[in-house]
Amino acid sequence: MQDEFLDANNAKLPLHLLSNVVSKFGYLHIPASAHMQANLWVADLFPSWLRLAASTKVKFYSITNGLTWCYIELLYNKYTTNYWSDAFSNAIIELEALHGSIWWCEEALLQLTGIGREFRVAEAVGKLVNEGLRCVEEITCYASIGKGEVCELYEK
Secondary structure (H helix, E strand, O other): OOOEEEOOOOOEEEHHHOOOOEOOOOOEOOOHHHHHHHHHHHHHHHHHHHHHHHHHHHHHHHHHOOOHHHHHHHHHHHHHHHOOOHHHHHHHHHHHHHHHHHHHHHHHHHHHHOOOHHHHHHHHHHHHHHHHHHHHHHHHHHHHHOHHHHHHHHHO
């Protein structure tokens, strides 16, 4: 296992292809001497990152049923009928996990392809997840003040 590395989809990659390619911050740095090896490695990663973007989109749609405002309304109803304060906290945890996944995906594709078709696919998913997360975070801020503020925000 020391001479292999598992990527996001648990596909084994030879470790010698990773040397000097991924820095400690997760950004790709491809030295000129490793250009030929890195091209092989980079080409293999496109489908993996695109699959991650697609699975993140599917998970987001399964959480929100495809509509962010319906999801917010569902959380609002849970909060107001049962005064279940964890409704928003649990939603933030789920959405932050998706946001983290798509952020890494966007960063990797940006480093691999630049602003290309592959990056735009991940960016579109990132915008959906980011919008949902920001809406839930805003409502959570109002919920920390009180139930009346959440109701007032919902009426807007």
